[in-house]
Amino acid sequence: MKKLLTLAAILFAISGCSGQQGAIGEPVNVKSLAGDSKITDVRPADAMPVYPAKGSAIERNFAEQPPLIPHKDDYKITKDKNSCLSCHSWDKAPRMKATPLAKSHVIDDKGTLNGHNYFCTQCHVAQAENKTPIVENQYGK
Numbered sequence: 449m450k451k452l453l454t455l456a457a458i459l460f461a462i463s464g465c466s467g468q469q470g471a472i473g474e475p476v477n478v479k480s481l482a483g484d485s486k487i488t489d490v491r492p493a494d495a496m497p498v499y500p501a502k503g504s505a506i507e508r509n510f511a512e513q514p515p516l517i518p519h520k521d522d523y524k525i526t527k528d529k530n531s532c533l534s535c536h537s538w539d540k541a542p543r544m545k546a547t548p549l550a551k552s553h554v555i556d557d558k559g560t561l562n563g564h565n566y567f568c569t570q571c572h573v574a575q576a577e578n579k580t581p582i583v584e585n586q587y588g589k
């Protein structure tokens with residue numbers, strides 16, 4: 449019985465290993481985002497992103513899309529402070545002429561932000577004018 453168990457264990461281990469290797473001999477073609485340049489080449493720097501100076505809301509492409517950020521997005525979000533709230537919190541938004549936090553982001557009728565929506569740039573991305581995009585946008589193609 450013990451021998452049988454040992455044999456079973458060995459067989460299991462072998463099948464486990466071969467499973468991990470996947471299709472043997474198939475090349476994995478991973479193309480670098482930097483293109484065909486060699487690692488030793490010094491690639492010219494990408495163009496600096498140019499954000500709209502005074503952005504207004506960008507049209508959404510589908511329902512429930514996190515709206516794109518129509519301005520720069522390097523406002524600090526740390527454990528203690530979320531700078532996005534200095535314009536988008538419910539009490540500051542009207543004065544800053546910014547859209548207040550979505551109702552789905554708050555837990556009460558005073559606009560207290562919930563924990564799930566704290567890291568704004570996890571979902572909202574800034575839209576910038578970059579002269580040389582590295583990767584073409586394939587969305588909707």
Ligand code: HEC
Nearest residue numbers: 503504505506515516517521523532535545546547568572
């Ligand atoms: C100095 C004020 C200010 C700060 C700070 C700020 N915003 Fe804005 N934001 C605005 C204004 C003004 C608009 C344009 C009006 C609008 O659509 O809300 C805007 C628009 C947006 C929109 C588009 C809203 C829509 O309905 O399309 C999003 C999303 C957004 N901001 C997210 C952020 C995030 C995330 C941060 C932090 C990284 C941030 N904002 C920081 C002022 C600010």
Ligand code: HEC
Nearest residue numbers: 512513514532536547548549550552565566567568570571
């Ligand atoms: C988990 C993803 C997620 C995070 C994190 C998040 N949002 Fe959103 N946000 C969304 C989605 C999805 C929508 C559109 C649907 C909705 O209104 O709930 C939205 C909508 C908005 C709107 C437009 C509201 C309106 O009435 O049109 C603003 C402004 C906004 N978010 C700001 C922020 C700010 C500021 C933060 C950080 C404090 C943040 N969001 C964090 C997903 C997110």
